[in-house]
Amino acid sequence: MARLDRREHLIDTAISLFLCNGYHATGIDTILDKAGVSKKTLYHHFRSKDELILAALKKYDGIFRNNFMRQVEARSEQPYERLLAIFDVAGDWFSQNNFYGCLYINAIGEFSGPDTAIRQVCMEFKALLCRFIEDLCRELPVAEPLTLAQELALLLEGAIVTAQVSQGKNHSAKIAKTAATALIAQARTLPLPDADQAVGSSQP
Amino acid sequence: MARLDRREHLIDTAISLFLCNGYHATGIDTILDKAGVSKKTLYHHFRSKDELILAALKKYDGIFRNNFMRQVEARSEQPYERLLAIFDVAGDWFSQNNFYGCLYINAIGEFSGPDTAIRQVCMEFKALLCRFIEDLCRELPVAEPLTLAQELALLLEGAIVTAQVSQGKNHSAKIAKTAATALIAQARTLPLPDADQAVGSSQP
DNA sequence: AAGTAGGTGTACAGATCTGTTTCATCGTCA
């Protein structure tokens, strides 16, 4: 195994364990055992456990982008369908047997310091997710795409934690989708600020 | 201090520390120091730290009922206004300087076992909250009060975690309230299943 | 006034956790 491989493998292993057991409850030795890597190697790549946690949070950002967002984009070409597809993809995510909620929400629960690097990464991720939704909303003929995006983001976050508490055995994704449909429909009925609206929008 | 006082004081101290620092990161000694109680006393009232955690989660249920729900009920007599007041009270909660999110959501992030007592308490609390919202929705002339309640609950949960990540410095409560207003309005436009609807409803 | 339940304080045991160190080994590139 090459050098970078081990580093990435360590991060991947850490992500899965942090998701499943939390950050403080996951010991270094547990990560090393599961990764099949020696402690020397870990401390060669990371100066401390906190640095590994930070690396895990940063990498998960990219993983989420490549999985969740790509899946949404693959389900439709149209912005309206993509917005709703968000909740279908989320539903698939929740019903996986190894669903343990959002890595970032869990991290904030354990590291609540006011201005830590961990919090910053979590906020950046949240902004990224909201921006993804906002970009889709901007393609719809709605007066306030940012507001709509923030509302949909709240629904998604709420669906995530609700599914987490009930171990994905409820229908929070479906409920969120129903609510999202209503919110989008309502936003479309509001008057637009300008005449030249709907840039390349595709409404069903 | 009497016997029960110490027990309750221990639980209260534990709640505030669990909220602020998390469960695993909060040591027994930290709780004892802050509470000004000896270790012997703690283990006289609780057999283990886990039992103290469980007691804290169970007590927080009652605290939340007496604070959050009573505040909502105090803001209006009408079900519609009360539903919206939920998000005003939530906004006040988020902007407190010692806001650290929801004790239960944080607990599930650290104790993700499939059928633990901790998870059960969290699910019961979630059901209680949803039931509170549902009872208000049932007083409105809407076709599916349960669905509406679940949608509003998702908004609330989403607002909580969003405020937690950004340390209450955003407007997630206001966004949730806007979305809630739209969802309630939309639910009211749907046809009712029966003629004799609206049992004791009071619509503005 | 005395007994007793509950409490304090401290020391301790045993486990676990992070991080370091030592020494041997492996792989790769010059």
Add this chain to the structure above:
DNA sequence: TGACGATGAAACAGATCTGTACACCTACTT
């Protein structure tokens, strides 16, 4: 081939954590 950086295995150090043991104190009840 030889050198060097990366890795493994394991012991170790120091800190921290949960939970227990022991001796003594306090406050309330009878």
